[in-house]
Amino acid sequence: MVTPDDFVYAEGLAAEPGENELLVRTLYVSFDPAMRAFLHDRPSYIPPQPIGEVMRAGAVGQVVESRSPQLAAGDLVMGGFGWQDYAVVPAASAMKIAANHPLPDYLGVLGGIGLTAYFGLLEVAKIASGETVVVSGAAGATGSAAAQIAKLKGCRVVGIAGGPAKCRWLLEELRLDGAIDYKHEDVAARLGELCPSGINVYFDNVGGRILEAAIGRMAPKGRIALCGMISGYNDARPSPGPDNLFEMVSRRIRMEGFLTFDFASQFAEGRRDLESWVASGQLKSYVDVQEGFENIPKTFMRIFTGANTGKQVLKIADPNG
């Protein structure tokens, strides 16, 4: 398990931006399960986090000084500014945001989180109206976005989360058709009760035993979109996988891993849909905002212990502050 002691606080002067670079003041930092994956020293789709360098992280910031014609001081931007007050980054790596919505939302439903749920459901799993969709980690950032998108596309949606409070939130706030508390209930049995005709689409954020339970309840021709497997991210040794993959043959199940950036060519279209659903109130943004630069490592732990409901962010500063 990663702990706050794995990180050190350090001070230094911000560099001067060079040609086509920006100096950005970080306003909100984002916490994502994938950040745990690149703390492992093993090959993945991005190189491991180097020890002794600034921890990488997505953020919303404000341009303080620009040496690019594309952006000006005062502009609000998104990018990988990391766990630091000020960052010098290539201007091309920062995306200007209109700021029609609260800033943390750009790290949530209007950012990578929303796009992940959107492409996972619509392009990978190809949900259809009337289908039964199960979402794990449903009270988390991606899960709560996925559950809402599946609902607004006309699916029956069952969410899985840890604890009665989160399950109540899934039913009362997200208005899901069912909720399962994996900490206190038999997930396989409850999936059987809540999905009597089987699961058409399982949007998996967790892997492990819950994935196994879902495989056992898939409907013929069901699809499983693998978004991430947070249950195993802190394990030193991998846990055994699902023992029922043979069911994928007889029921012709498709299981597919995906990364949001594979759909980059369709991001504009995705953002347009997400913005319109947020504007119409069909898609709500749920953000857990912690505060204070010194609390960054502690806040990172929250997403692994399940302390957060919705997207975990931390506020460092106000714009123009």
Added chain:
Amino acid sequence: MVTPDDFVYAEGLAAEPGENELLVRTLYVSFDPAMRAFLHDRPSYIPPQPIGEVMRAGAVGQVVESRSPQLAAGDLVMGGFGWQDYAVVPAASAMKIAANHPLPDYLGVLGGIGLTAYFGLLEVAKIASGETVVVSGAAGATGSAAAQIAKLKGCRVVGIAGGPAKCRWLLEELRLDGAIDYKHEDVAARLGELCPSGINVYFDNVGGRILEAAIGRMAPKGRIALCGMISGYNDARPSPGPDNLFEMVSRRIRMEGFLTFDFASQFAEGRRDLESWVASGQLKSYVDVQEGFENIPKTFMRIFTGANTGKQVLKIADPNG
């Protein structure tokens, strides 16, 4: 493990065929791993084999008496005639064969086996020329057909089989680009050596540890076609599954189970291709022919112990015999 003692030999008079039925003399019976699956008393895509009834099995036979205008006495036919000398079946369940090829081949590359390899590779895994394809159970019926089809489609093909004799056969007879003896070699390490750019397509006949090793070596955007999982068919309790499914996310791997009958609408096209490849010598039929009705249960065991190379059949009688 199923044993010959699980079956009893019984004699009785063949029934009279009714309207639109046939009396068929069984000539060759087919042995398939899937037959083990329906000996379990659990729901699957076909109902379990009822205890006390004739064991179900595919076969080639000859019509002895026909009460259908579609078929005549003497016609050679394929169908589910079971483990019996004579069967009374609906005429619609029997398919007439032209018999341009040796009869056992109709239970192999020209039958369900060939179609399974064909649709698994071309429709499920969507192989492309130049890709690296790994086939497990490569000296078996479906595996040897799949390995040959992948070769004739221009792929680099690595086969996995049990024992040095089978591996030699894969290299010398099937002319594969590599062979791995899972009984004596470290499959994961050998896959790394033989597939330095990763596996684009894994055609899985076995599941278990070999599936896990293949997942660990998949190339980005790799596809795994799950055809069956013979390694677990005789297990009373399921074995742990692959512990590395998280790799499916970062490398965007698709794993998909399939059943050949889902492609029934394309069978004619599949048979046409298979016949033409057999005629041109690009696709060879490998059949292990045992003989004698009394040896049926013993022969069934051969496919689970890996005694067969190629398709396992048993000859009961000659046509017109």
